[in-house]
Amino acid sequence: MVDFTLTDEQKALRELAHDFAEKEIRPVAWEYDKDGTWPQDIIDKAWEVGLMNVHAPEEYGGPGLSYLDGCLIEEELAWGCSGIATSIGANGLAAAPVHLGGSEEVKKEYFTDLIENKALASFCLTEPDAGSDVSGMRTRAVRKGDKYVLNGSKCFITNGTYANWYTVYAKTDPDAGHRGISAFLVRRDDTVTVDKKEDKLGQRASNTATITFNDTEVDAKYLLGEENKGFKLAMMTLDRTRPGVAAMATGIARAAFEFATEYSKERVQFGVPIAMHQAIQFMIADMATKVHLARLATWNSAVLLDQGRRNTLESSHAKRFAADAAMEITTDAVQIYGGYGFIKEYPVEKLMRDAKIMQIYEGTSQIQRLVIARETLLPRRIEEQATATA
Ligand code: CAA
16 A cells, blocks of 8 residues: 555654754845854754754654655644754764664764764865775775774765764775775774855755865774675765655755745736736746655655655656756746846745755766666566565
8 A cells, every 4th residue: 555644753753853943044045045053053053953863763863764764754844944844854864874784882982972972073074086986995994903093084074063973984905996995984083074064055054074084093893794895885975865855855855845836826917916827827836846745755655664665766766856856846936937036135046046956966967867867667676686686
């Protein structure tokens, strides 16, 4: 049976996230965007009301919420401001590989720090010369006794400036391509430097930095999963987190759709509200359909995970469709506002700027299409992968 009816608990969770977005995020979102203000005060409040680390397992003191629950929260927070939502949610991306590959001891230490001490964590995969092509990374990890020594730079790292922990991918066998990458959990110390905070087009309240590891020593117990199996860990992580990005894209799209709908009922041209013109009605109708389908694809990709099933294809469908929909809807919202849409005094230009990153981070829309094409054209290979990673 296919049934997307939310339980009472899920409705209450969505309401909690919506109230938080409405009262704590929306009122400051445009101001924080203007100045690129780091939203520590809002992160603190999100932590206090239980909207952070939502997938942290119950055995380590977390709420252990489902992937669908997480998507409900992310859509609402991003409806408030996707930059602030990204800052609140980034721990989840960094935590997924720890959850998948960390020992009990490491998970306890890590999740306890996130949950009890409000620690922040960043996911460090991308490098200046290795974005879509993950296996092109150059960061090295060399084993020395019971430690690994890390050297290299990671760029576009969300929350990088403020993180206490980094989930870092590095080459342990540089000649082995994707089969020579390992993942490590790294606690910040003096050998970790923040080289650059990016000044961005959108999501300006989120922090994006370059992080360099300079002879950073990591105890071997912080190796996540097996040595040289880090690439798969990264891919499995992205399968788990792309539904959340799709949910955020849906939240941005919904916000733009709501603003445009309200504006079209108020703005009078040719003697009637512009909502009376079919040209505008069709734009509104297309927006409504895209928000609806983005949410359905997102929930579908999350529910598969909650059922313990592989969701690589559905996760890419959701991320690709929702991100592209957010870009289209926010662009159309600016169009509906006309000249006012182009002006910062009105809300929709920020949403258009924020939507752009949805088509880029956690795998560009082109990479999602690549995954979709491979999964569609080579299903046998995919079945083999599913068996290998089950
Ligand atoms: N689950 C498990 N295993 C998987 C997998 C999955 N979803 N996808 C691939 N694999 C396995 C394959 O089975 C294969 O295994 P073998 O070694 O046994 O052969 C191996 O991984 C290599 O797979 P591919 O041949 O498909 O690898 P590829 O080099 O062609 O790359 C890719 C595939 C889809 C392009 C991948 O590199 C990719 O997703 N790139 C985008 C990276 C990305 O999303 N970066 C975002 C960074 S995070 C971020 O943006 C957040 C932030 O903070 C800003």
